[in-house]
Amino acid sequence: MAVEPPLYLDACAAAPPAEPVLAAMVGAYQGAWANPSSLHGFGFAAADSLERSRQAIATALGFPAGWLTFCSGGTEASHAALLGAASQVPKGRVVISAVEHPAVQAAARQLEAQGWELAIWPVDGVGRVDLAWLDRLLAPPTRLVSVLWGQSEVGTLQPIETIGAACRRAGVLFHSDAVQVLGHQPLAIATLPVDLLTFTAHKIQGPRGIGALVARPELPLGAIIGGGGQEAGRRGGTEAVALAAGFAAAIQLAQVRLQDGGGHDPLEPERDRLLTALESLDGVTVSGCRQRRLPHHLSLVLTSASGTPLPGRQVVSALWQRGLAVSSGTACASGRASGSPVLRAMGYAPELAGSGLRLSLGPWLTPSQLDSLPDRVSAALAAVQADLG
Ligand SMILES: Cc1ncc(COP(=O)(O)O)c(C=O)c1O
Numbered sequence: 001m002a003v004e005p006p007l008y009l010d011a012c013a014a015a016p017p018a019e020p021v022l023a024a025m026v027g028a029y030q031g032a033w034a035n036p037s038s039l040h041g042f043g044f045a046a047a048d049s050l051e052r053s054r055q056a057i058a059t060a061l062g063f064p065a066g067w068l069t070f071c072s073g074g075t076e077a078s079h080a081a082l083l084g085a086a087s088q089v090p091k092g093r094v095v096i097s098a099v100e101h102p103a104v105q106a107a108a109r110q111l112e113a114q115g116w117e118l119a120i121w122p123v124d125g126v127g128r129v130d131l132a133w134l135d136r137l138l139a140p141p142t143r144l145v146s147v148l149w150g151q152s153e154v155g156t157l158q159p160i161e162t163i164g165a166a167c168r169r170a171g172v173l174f175h176s177d178a179v180q181v182l183g184h185q186p187l188a189i190a191t192l193p194v195d196l197l198t199f200t201a202h203k204i205q206g207p208r209g210i211g212a213l214v215a216r217p218e219l220p221l222g223a224i225i226g227g228g229g230q231e232a233g234r235r236g237g238t239e240a241v242a243l244a245a246g247f248a249a250a251i252q253l254a255q256v257r258l259q260d261g262g263g264h265d266p267l268e269p270e271r272d273r274l275l276t277a278l279e280s281l282d283g284v285t286v287s288g289c290r291q292r293r294l295p296h297h298l299s300l301v302l303t304s305a306s307g308t309p310l311p312g313r314q315v316v317s318a319l320w321q322r323g324l325a326v327s328s329g330t331a332c333a334s335g336r337a338s339g340s341p342v343l344r345a346m347g348y349a350p351e352l353a354g355s356g357l358r359l360s361l362g363p364w365l366t367p368s369q370l371d372s373l374p375d376r377v378s379a380a381l382a383a384v385q386a387d388l389g
Contacts, residue, residue, distance in 0.1 A: 006323045007369055011203065011296060012152050012180060012360035013327055017246070018205040024249035025207060028242035036239050037228065046241050053241075053248035057212065060251045062188040066217060069234045070244055071224075073211035074179040074200035075103040078146075080213045080224040080235070081175045081196040082107035085144055086116065087222035089173070092141035093117040097129050097148060097158070098345035101177055103198075104146050117141065126289040127156035127346050134163070138170040145172055150180035153329045153342045153358060154288030155297035157181070164193030173219070179203060179211075183254030184265045184295050195219055201243070205362070206250030210243035257363060267361045268295035270370055274359070277374040283310070283381065287343065287356060298359045301343070301352055304385045309355040314387070316357070318380035324373065329356045 008016060032049035034042035051065070058065040071077050082104065086094065096108045098120050112118040121129050121137055129147060138145070145167055147158050160176055167174035175196035181187065183204035189197065196219070200211035213234075215221055227236020257266055275298050278284055283303040302310040312328030319326050329340040339353030361370075 004323060006320070006325055007365060007373075008325045009359045009361060009365070009373075010325050010327050011362040012294075012358065014202050014208065015205045015362050016364060017207060018250060018253055020253060021206055021246045021249045025242045025246040028245035032241050032245070036241060037230070046239075050239050050241050050244055053244035056248040057251050060255045061214075063190045063214060064217075066232075067189075067214050069213045069215065069231045070239060070247075071211055071213055071231075071235050072209055073202070074101070074177065074198050076224070077198040077200070077211045077213040078103040078175070078177055079107045079110075080221075081198060081215070082144065082146060083110060084213075084215075084221040084224050084234075085173050085175070085196060085219065086111050086114075088220035089143050091115050092143035093119055094144045094146070095119045095121055095137045095142055096146045097121045098123050099127050099151050099154075099156075099342045100146065100148050101152065101179070104148065104175075104177055108146065111144075121145075121147070123345055125347050127151050127154045127287075127342065128289055128292070129158055129163070131159065131162065134166050138166055138172055142170070142172050144175070146175040146177070148180075149176045149178045150184075150294045150297075151288065151342065152180050153340060153356065154299045154346070155293040156289040157292040157294065161193065167195075168193045180294055180297075183251065183258075184267075186258055186263050189214060196221075201247035201250055204250045204254050207243045207246040210240055210247050212247070265295035267363065270365075270367060271296060271298055271361055274298060274361075274370050274373060278377060281374065281378050281381065283307075284377075287346070287348075294360075296361045298361075300357045300359075301348070302355045302357055302381060303352070304388070308388070309351045310381065310384050310388070311354055312356050313354075314384050315355075315380060318383045319376065321383075322376040322380055324376055324380075327358050328354075329358060 028049050032046040034046040036047035036050050055065045094111050094116050149160050150157050164174050173195050176194050177198040179200050182199050197214040202208040223234050225236045282305045285301050287299045287301045316328045340356050343353040
């Protein structure tokens with residue numbers, strides 16, 4: 001009997017590289033392998049490939065190519081944004097939301113160690129920043145705000161335009177980690193009231209090890225890595241030409257999907273159908289915001305029929321035994337025994353904060369594969385409950 005391959009439902013952790021992405025990278029390794037700074041034909045070919053990739057990404061996302069600095073990924077881009085912007089202004093207060101990715105938290109803690117005041121913006125029960133705090137948090141000495149656009153663990157989208165417009169009025173710099181929204185909704189970045197944005201390629205079927213910081217050109221920004229003056233002096237190190245080609249190919253694929261969906265991610269109706277089916281199972285409730293959520297993302301909190309929280313990590317193992325690759329919270333926090341800090345920030349009790357489950361979809365999944373999920377989830381939950389006694 002043929003054994004079915006496991007289904008991959010962990011796109012928010014990393015997505016499998018698409019064939020055209022691999023082909024673009026092979027092409028760049030073959031034809032543009034030289035150092036883009038070299039002053040000969042081989043170098044010119046590499047520089048040309050790099051700039052074409054930059055241009056393709058910028059065009060797809062609606063901003064001038066000169067705004068984009070390639071770097072190693074989302075973690076580096078967020079550090080470059082917060083530390084680079086803060087290095088050019090007098091010390092003041094930096095505000096981050098209570099549900100930021102650990103990369104932004106770490107950069108903000110570095111600023112705190114340098115003498116900045118750090119304020120954490122509370123969120124409500126669905127993980128949205130509480131706008132009642134907006135005026136108070138933007139008052140002097142606030143100089144920098146960072147709010148995650150799409151929350152990786154609970155899928156909630158933040159009101160980025162409202163926050164950005166308020167930051168503009170207050171003369172405060174605004175950064176947003178847009179890693180999870182990339183490729184899942186149209187982004188007309190040039191018209192957004194956001195000064196700095198973080199992106200990474202590997203969540204959209206691009207290669208690991210490349211990301212981008214997008215910054216408005218008028219913004220003074222310190223270099224995070226010195227060296228040979230690459231990336232307009234902002235990021236030293238010989239550029240990853242082939243990874244940039246893969247990143248550009250991944251963005252272009254995502255654009256085509258969004259166009260096919262009339263400006264919406266075609267995964268959204270599939271996700272909604274799955275969410276309705278899973279929600280009808282005993283002990284399953286949705287976490288995060290229902291209306292304003294990442295279109296490929298589904299997050300749940302799990303209890304037994306009698307209300308006892310089920311350990312998310314055990315459920316993940318039980319699902320893997322049934323051929324489903326999912327996660328409990330984010331990949332970065334999945335080793336934590338104390339429960340999810342994101343769910344805790346949303347007001348979940350400590351016992352329940354360890355009971356999260358995340359399913360994140362990608363275009364490699366078919367509707368009939370997704371139809372097989374509710375039964376498998378139901379069986380896994382029953383097995384975990386039986387184990388717990
Ligand atoms: C919201 C968010 N920001 C930043 C990152 C870090 O990106 P990278 O792995 O490219 O450093 C991730 C990846 O898990 C993420 O989900």
